[in-house]
Every structure is written in C-alpha cells, then in structure tokens.
Amino acid sequence: MAKAKLASWNRAKGFGFLSLNGESKQLFVHISSFADKKLDPEKLVGLWFNYTLAKDKQGRPCAKQLRLVGSKPAFSTKPNGLAKRAGMTALAFFVLLLSLVLLQKLPLALLVFYVVMSVVTFVLYALDKSAAQAGRWRVQELKLHVFALIGGWPGAMLAQQTLRHKTQKQSFRWGYYCTVLLNIAALAYLLSPNGEPMLLDINQALSSLLP
Structure with a gap:
C-alpha cells in the first residue's frame, strides 16, 4: 500500500487528485474510493492517505481504498x-x-x-x-x-x-x-x-x- 497527499478536491463532481512525487504527478481518486464513507475529503486536502493503486473502467490508473495515515479507532481495546x-x-x-x-x-x-x-x-x-x-x-x-x-x-x-x-x-x-x-x-x-x-x-x- 502506497502513501500520498490529497492535493485537491472537487465537491460538486465528487473526485480529486493525490499528489505523487511532490507536485509533478497526480493520481485520480473518486469519492467512492475512501474506506471511511463518513469522511469529508474537501476538509482533508493536504493530509496524507494510504491507498491501493488500481485502474478504472477505461484502464486509467486511480487510487482505491484510501485511509487517513495514522487513523485509529477512537477507543482502542489493545493493552496500553x-x-x-x-x-x-x-x-x-x-x-x-x-x-x-x-x-x-x-x-x-x-x-x-x-x-x-x-x-x-x-x-x-x-x-x-x-x-x-x-x-x-x-x-x-x-x-x-x-x-x-x-x-x-x-x-x-x-x-x-x-x-x-x-x-x-x-x-x-x-x-x-x-x-x-x-x-x-x-x-x-x-x-x-x-x-x-x-x-x-x-x-x-x-x-x-x-x-
């Protein structure tokens, strides 16, 4: 699983782009690709996500299964x-x-x-x-x-x-x-x-x- 920063988001169209290799390359991401459906991507621009590289129906590269880097459940049952x-x-x-x-x-x-x-x-x-x-x-x-x-x-x-x-x-x-x-x-x-x-x-x- 790779890691990249959410560079931009278009709320009206429901998609945005991850920034790869600094600002030189970008990877398409759709609203349905976020693992947590409660997230508001527009408020998370600039934050890092783990993602899986995939292809859309036209064979173009895109990001799937996006998860905020370091996100954890609010309550943890693991010994601490x-x-x-x-x-x-x-x-x-x-x-x-x-x-x-x-x-x-x-x-x-x-x-x-x-x-x-x-x-x-x-x-x-x-x-x-x-x-x-x-x-x-x-x-x-x-x-x-x-x-x-x-x-x-x-x-x-x-x-x-x-x-x-x-x-x-x-x-x-x-x-x-x-x-x-x-x-x-x-x-x-x-x-x-x-x-x-x-x-x-x-x-x-x-x-x-x-x-």
Whole structure:
C-alpha cells in the first residue's frame, strides 16, 4: 500500500487528485474510493492517505481504498501501559482529594467539581478525536486547555492515553503540562492559611451550583 497527499478536491463532481512525487504527478481518486464513507475529503486536502493503486473502467490508473495515515479507532481495546499509568495517576489524585475532604481540609463540592470537569474534558477529547477522523470541525485546543486548567486535567490525561489523542504535538503537550502545574499550584494555595478565605468563597459558589 502506497502513501500520498490529497492535493485537491472537487465537491460538486465528487473526485480529486493525490499528489505523487511532490507536485509533478497526480493520481485520480473518486469519492467512492475512501474506506471511511463518513469522511469529508474537501476538509482533508493536504493530509496524507494510504491507498491501493488500481485502474478504472477505461484502464486509467486511480487510487482505491484510501485511509487517513495514522487513523485509529477512537477507543482502542489493545493493552496500553500508558493508559493504565494515567488511570492510576488520576485515581491517586482523586483518592488524595477524598482524603482531604474526610479530613475537612477541602469541601466535598470541590471534589465533585473535579470529577465533573474530568468527565467533561474526557468527552471533549473523544469528540475531538472523532472529528479529526471524520474531517469535521475540531474542538479548539484552547478549550481543551481551559477545561484542564479549571480541574479537568485528570480526565485530559486519561483521554490522551486511552484514546491515543493529542500525544504527538509537543506544543500542545507543554501547554497541557502548564495547566496541570497551575491547577495544582492553585489547589496548594487554597489549602494554605492565606487561601482559606478564597476556599470558603469557592465552596459557597459550588454549593449553589451543585444539587
């Protein structure tokens, strides 16, 4: 199976061309040749595809069985050591929060808030993964970082490794690490004597929002 970049697409006519050997040669591809029928080729121009070389009814070369390079199911059933480690780290963090709640160092509402934000952030990662594979509008990276910053970073960490998403782009990874450090620093401040008044205000605000 060969690999080439989708160079152009004509939505009205339902076909386009793959770029071979840079820009010197092009290979015809029809909409029916994509393995994933949910893809929108017009939004995938410039991306790489694996394909099988074939011939049309007139004997002309064309591409068949196109698949996005590196595309994987959103949820993988294969063993993933990093996913297990991420799960254990998230669990340890929530156990720590629960311990602080039992010791009356943190309000229960804050623990519930972390859980809710982690679930929401995980869902956002799953939606972004699905959108990336289907060529639909993506979830903004800034939104993923904001939800991680306000408490959803355990869910983000679990989503990255479980879904195998957002793990290659180094700039995004550094941004994520910053959200984790800032959130933990803010939590440490709330646990300090100076942060106690703010913690009380946050507890009141969350208690009014949560049932």
